[in-house]
Amino acid sequence: MQFRAAPLLPLLAATLFAVPASAQMDHDQPHCAALSELPAPLASWRTPSALQAAVDRKGAAARAMLTPGQAVTAALRNTPDVAYSVRPAKPGGSVSYGGLASFTVKEAGTWRVALGSGAWVDVVKDGKTAVSVAHGHGPDCSGIRKMVDYSLQPGRYTLQIAANGEDKLTLLVTRLP
């Protein structure tokens, strides 16, 4: 199968690809002399709040809640300490970092998870992983390395982060216009 550029949201000036289930891409990064401007849905990327990621789903629901549209710098956990609801397709090794957080979808639509690394990401509800509808990298020189889009219905979701090389990760969950 080949990837085709998805006709999604060109205003975000990023490269996205329609994808099969669970596919996520990683890309070489450009050399940047200056930071790029960010479109409105990603505007909070450079002013992240702090968040302590949880080690399990219950902790994510109680204490690691994401506000849609607000980027966070998540303090991640040692991977061996994390109990994922669904085993990630690409689990990290014992020396990597991961964690869980939760967010609420109030309005159905396309929701984007943006990451500052190539970590593996899953959106989980009722023990099932949401199927991504597009993925790609962020705008060049934005610091956003990876973006994965999902078509989500209203409800409470768990965000799983796996296989991150650092113990901190900037991320953002946002609804696309």
Added chain:
Amino acid sequence: MLAAAGEPWRWDLPAGVEPPLVPAGNAMSAAKVELGRRLFYDADLSANGTLACAGCHEQKRGFADGNAMRPGVHGDPGRRNVPGLANVGWLPRLTAADPTITSLEAQALVPMFGEHPVEMGMKGLEAELPRRLGADACYRRMFARAFPEQGGRIDPGTVAAALAAFERTLISLDSPYDRFRAGHIDALAAEAQQGFGLFKTLGCSVCHAGRDLSDAQYYQLKPAEPRDTGLAEKTSRAEDAGRFRTPQLRNVAVTGPWWHDGSARTLEDAIQRHRLALPTASIPPLLAFLGSLTDQGFLTDPRFAMPDRACGRKL
């Protein structure tokens, strides 16, 4: 389930197919294959625990990757497109442009410890393998059963040997093309049969030769580029600049993007780069033929998937 030590390996091959050659020092065993499979999916084989072999070699893509090239764990740019792994046990040459790497044992060390480019980033971290894997009691048992002669030693050599044993089991011989070759004429649709005919008459099969559709020789199809001079990088011969190994075509329809640098985003583009005078009408049948090389059973075979248990416990 933990494979018993010394349990002989039984090849699961169609009639008339000889198993791949196995190095004398790395005899196949069920224990070694089981260990190699677990290691293949373990990101602890990379410097920061973020990249397993399977991170780039995805089963659903014929153990290739969906990226043109892939950055390493420290962000170093990739240099070449990830190849699929179907039938690698039979391949006489295992990389795009290094004729010195002729065993899977040697090849497995390249992504782990190589520096051109840095991929998994383990150069200088050799001691991390026994430290990380040896901290897991199940791994210690698996190495002991797989390598009784070495006392279950955990080091780059045994890790590479187990990975190679697993990779030799990645056998793809049940595509429609295989069934057609075995005499089941209906296995190929008419258009694919037409494409197979064109594949031969146009000369594609001169280089994409044999059962796995590669002669393992090196050719130049585009002008050499300074960023990657291909075979010349190893031979230092000017005439080898821009020469790359003929890729095998097993599951080629799912291994894109194509070309040694992943620059061909469609199979048609890859075909057109062969400098053949192709009539437009030949493209659909050629694509149909290439599609017939997809072995769906191989792409979903649970024996090759990420294991979910080891030593009787859930991973």
